Amino acid sequence: MAVGTGAYDGGYAFEGELLIIDLRSGRPTSVIQGAREVLHVEWEGARALRAVVAPPDDYDLDGAHTHGFAAVVERSDWGNVAPGSVRQEELSGRWVDFERPTTEETAGQGVESLAALAGESWWEPRRQVWDVQELRDGRVLACSDGVLAEAWLPDGRLEWCVPDEEGGRQLVVRAGQRDAWVNVERRRVRWVGRERVTEPPLVARVSLEDGKVLDSLRLGTPVTLTTRNDGWLALRSTDWERRHPQPATLIRPAGEAAGVQVPLGGFDLFNHSFPIRRSRQLLFLQGNEREPSRDKWVAAVDPVGPGGEPSVRRLFPLDWDAGRAGHLFGGPGIEVGTAENRDLVHAGTVHDGAGPLPGNAFVVRRSLGDGAARWVFTTDFPATALDGDDVTVYVAFNSGELVAMRTSDGAVQWRQRLEVDGRPVVPLSLTLTRPGRLLIGTVDGRILDCSVADSAGQ
Structure with missing residues (x-):
């Protein structure tokens, strides 16, 4: 062939x-x-x-x-x-x-041929599940390639689905769980002659009852969403090509825009990703003003700062090792600890001129006070998703491995390759719904309901 x-x-x-x-x-x-x-x-x-x-x-x-x-x-x-x-x-x-031909046309021709061999007229593939969450009533909410948002009943039946040309990337369920914000990036490029054309990105608010789009924020650039436990939402532009970066937009817990914007500086396309769950602060990475990929700090945005105006506080450098060669890329994380002593557990990678090197991916627990590292776990592959609680941190890697670590000291409790019916799958999104139960979205479009109650992580 x-x-x-x-x-x-x-x-x-x-x-x-x-x-x-x-x-x-x-x-x-x-x-x-x-x-x-x-x-x-x-x-x-x-x-x-x-x-x-x-x-x-x-x-x-x-x-x-x-x-x-x-x-x-x-x-x-x-x-x-x-x-x-x-x-x-x-x-x-x-x-x-x-x-x-477009990628869709080429793939469609191949799928049509394979379906014909199987005696079917058509087969609709599922693709990357970028985010997955459980609602209080037991339903599962997800977004994926080609799907803005979808809801699954506790018995595994699809309740509703909102198709989209590209699909959702991030979900934020609002208080009351009547609706959710969905970040719908538009990165697919079409060529008209020699001109690159993309659809405008948006953040949509969908009803969790039937998937109806209730509202949408039409944006000039793609954004990434950051949330706070009390419902505040921040939208940061990820347009790294702009000479004058757009400030972050704040949205109140009730859903309306706060009418204020916060300057965070330039966004670096490859290493400013910092989605932090279960956080009491709106956390971002903030880089050097002239070169955003360098001198990155973990920064917190306070919607109501001194004098009632929003403010940005630099908490500590992303890199806890000042003598390290290369620089750090961000990754997913969570907040853990007590109200008086909060810590940040996050993933990332170390890059130098040769690119990512073996052993240069990591998960670290750090003090939110001064950034000191309490423990560090290193590996060869970047993390795709991370969630957990004060007992266990679960991390998915792009190698297909799932690792459970003790939150207190980073000790590995178990680790295993993720498989379905004996075939390897790659976890892309992950949510701890309750102790011992994970929802995992995979690169090949699956949503897995996993029990992790025993030490083997089965």
């Missing part, structure tokens, strides 16, 4: 591979020397493979997004072709018009 892959990287290059897959063993071989987006591929007999490939990049090249190079590559035995043995010169064929 010949498989063409690839995409435009969003700023310069078209990257991808031509894979030859042995259908008996499943072994893939990437045969192009270097990266190249393969737009189309078809066999012309046992020896000849016809392909259309994108140019290496779009630098000073008209039609780079609407054309490709058509070439025929021949080998005597494609089953034994060596990795990287197809030279770039073999792909410099005729310059032809090529209308690129």
Whole structure:
């Protein structure tokens, strides 16, 4: 089987591979020397493979997004072709018009073919579950790719679903549990000629009774939501390209905008994520004014500061090790402890010029007073989600592993790879609904109701 892959990287290059897959063993071989987006591929007999490939990049090249190079590559035995043995010169064929199908169209064609083989007319895939929460009445609320929000009954039946082109990313259930805010980012890019086009992002308020959209905040930029236990909500712009970053907008517990904005400085696309649950403060990461990715501090926004005006307090540096090489990226976390002695348990990664290194992902418990680290757990893979209580902290990693740690000292209680019916799945979101019970949303669209009452974490 010949498989063409690839995409435009969003700023310069078209990257991808031509894979030859042995259908008996499943072994893939990437045969192009270097990266190249393969737009189309078809066999012309046992020896000849016809392909259309994108140019290496779009630098000073008209039609780079609407054309490709058509070439025929021949080998005597494609089953034994060596990795990287197809030279770039073999792909410099005729310059032809090529209308690129959208990702949805390409995936849809593949799904339609597979459904036909199974005797079905269509099959609708589920995708990443970005957030999942349990309501007081036992229903489960979730948002995922292609779903703004959905509610599931305690017996596992779908009660209602609000479809969306891209889907929700964060959920905030309001006091009274009659409605919830849903953060709906708009990052999908469509190309109109050489112009990038995206839909405007929004934050929608949906009824938890039937999913009806009650209200929406039309935003000029994508945002991330931060909440406080008393219901205050803050919307921070994640538009890292703006020279003059937008201030954060505060929303009162009753739901109306407070009419004030708080400057937090620039947002760094890759390392300012800091979703903190069960917090008594609106917590953010705040970086250097000129270079937001550097000199990051944990900062708290007080909606009613001195004199009645909102204020920003820098609490402590994100990095507790002043002599460390590289710099820290943020991650998910929770607040724990007593009213008099609050701590922050959060995840993150350490990066340097070589990128993430083995052992440079971490979970740490820190004093909210001075930022001192009480314990540190290190691993090789970044955390995707974190929740817990004063007894146990549960952390999901992008390796597919789930780890339970004792909140007091970080000791690992158990750890295991997450599997469903013997097949590995990757946890993307996680909520502790009550002691010994987790809801987990996965990359492949599942919502798992998990008991973690025993020491094995089954």
